[in-house]
Structure formats: C-alpha cells, structure tokens
Amino acid sequence: MIKWIIVRTLLIAGLIVAGLSAPALAQATCVGGAALNGYYGMQVVGATPNATPKFLNGMVYFNGACALAGSVTIGENATVNSFANVSGSYTTNADNTITISLLLPGATTPETYDVGVTPVFNEALGVETDSSAAASIDLKTIGYRPTGPASYYNNASIKGTFVASCGGGAAIGYSDLNLFTFDGTLGTGNIVAGTDHYNNNAAFGQQTYIGYYGVNSIGTFGGYVVLSGGEIFGFSGVIDNNNNEIQFVYSTPNPGASDVVACTGKRIK
Secondary structure (H helix, E strand, O other), X not given: OOOHHHHHHHHHHHXXXXXXXXXXXXXXXXXXXXXXXXXXXXEEEEEOOXXXXXXXXXXXXXXXXXXXXXXXXXXEOOEEEEEEEXXXXXXXXXXOOEEEEEEOOOOOOOEEEEEEEEOOOOEEEEEEOOOOOEEEEEEEEOOOOOOOOOOOOOHXXXXXXXXXXXXXXXXXXXXXXXXXXXXXXXXXXXXXEEEEEEEEOOEXXXXXXXXXXXXXXXXXXXXXXXXXXXXXXXXXXXXXOOOOEEEEEEEOOOOOOOOEEEEEEEEOO
C-alpha cells in the first residue's frame, strides 16, 4: 500500500495555494521566443537509465522572450517533490523545433527537451534530449492570461466528469481507464469519485473509488482516492485546455511506492 507520507504530501500540496516564482531573465540572444508564449500544462513521462519511473507534471509559463518559470510535481528515482518551482530558457532551432532547458530545484545541470509546436492546437510534443532519462513531453496551452484575481482557478474549475486514459513509464504492465467525477465544492470535504477500469499485468477488472481533491489558484491540483479494495492512490496534476482537460499522475500502491502512472483526462460532462 502506498505510504501515507506520499499521500499526505500530494493532498496537502493540492490544497495549498502555490505561487510561481518570477520568470528567469531571458537569454542574451533570444531566437524565436514568440513560438511559445503563455501558460502551458506540462506532462513528462519516461524512465531513468536504471529503469525507474520519471515524471514531471504541472504548469509552466513561457514569457515570449526565451525565459520560462513554473510549478511542477517531480517524480524520479522513487522520490516525489510536489509543486516545486522550476525555471529555465528556450530557443527556436533552424528547423522550427524548440529546445527547452529546464532547471529543477537543487540541480546544477538543466534537463533539455526538443519539441515541435502545433499552432492550430496550441500544443507541443517532444522528447527529452539529455542523458538523465528517456522520456516524452506534452505541452498544452492552459488558455488564459491571469490578469484577474489570484483565485482564477478553484475546485469548481473541474466540476463534472472526466474520462482518463493512463499508462506507466517504467511501470510496464499498468494501464487504466478512469472515470473521475469532481463535485466542485468550494469549502472543505470536496469529493472526487469514480471507477477504475484496470489492466494490471494482464489482470483485468474494475473498482469504484472515492476520495478528496483540492485545486490551486494557478491551475494545479492534488488529492487521493481510496479504491473499493482498500488501496490508496495519491494524485497530482494540472488543468488545461480551458478547463476541459486534465493531465495528472498517480502513485501505485506497490511495495516501495516507486511506480507512477501518467494520465490524460478529457471532460465528458
């Protein structure tokens, strides 16, 4: 069963209103910074060279002048760092791909990614290009410019039902179809409920679950669910696509709680 310390960390992080650090200064020479401009939900899924899962999930701001800053949940080598501030830079290459350099807390060497942008869908897809992991990256526009009150996002932002498809990085043998219904309440006791249709190493089945969640003002969220079989899953993610899509990860209740599964959910009502 997943350790309570991880569940509590993810839940508390989901309930705390987290702020972004100021975007880092742009590079001395900025090439094609306008190619990415605004707030994007980010999902990175892969595995490290020692075959442990790796993920980054959260919100990143690209300032249009080759600098970025964000708040992400980091999972790598069996540790989870919830909603950590990151910074970095980006530049457009000759073939119109974009190289992103992302500096994580405590790191001296940035992670790098190459992405291709689809302007029609305001989305970027790519791969990690450093030697720390083999991973894919998905950037999807959040679709707002937060000029209003700090409470732009709240629990009601994802009120309704989402269908989510999930799969593991190094957690080979895990795939899920999840239905998540968020009640949208603004006070305490905000509830998420649904059904997990799972394929766990060719063991098929489904279980209902119920749990709790919280949404931060910047559009990240976290919480946990308890399955009808008693297993506990902590989750954290980001809201994007004008509140119609969520990208999130959850920790499986394997011994050691080192496996993670990444999900993309789309609103159905």
